[in-house]
Amino acid sequence: MTRRWVMCMLIGLSMSMSGCNGVPSSLVLPDGAHRVPVNQQLPVPPGASLSLDGACP
Known part of the structure; x- marks a missing residue:
């Protein structure tokens, strides 16, 4: 039993x-192309508001 455990x-x-x-x-597609990140924006x-007029969303 001990031998099997070891x-x-x-x-x-x-x-x-x-x-x-x-x-x-490295991630490679089947056709040989390398994968690149899609979302390049931070x-x-x-809490950051996306509205331009300063109004609450």
């Missing part, structure tokens, strides 16, 4: 270490 722990440890290589893989901070 083997499971070693397998789990080796699997977790192999997944932590530190460099995320998010609106909470």
Whole structure:
């Protein structure tokens, strides 16, 4: 029983270490094109009003 537990722990440890290589893989589409972020604008901070006349939304 202890031997089986040790083997499971070693397998789990080796699997977790192999997944932590530190460099995320680049996302590539099937046609070879690279993915680019769509939203290039900064998010609106909470409480900021989008109206131009100063009225409450």
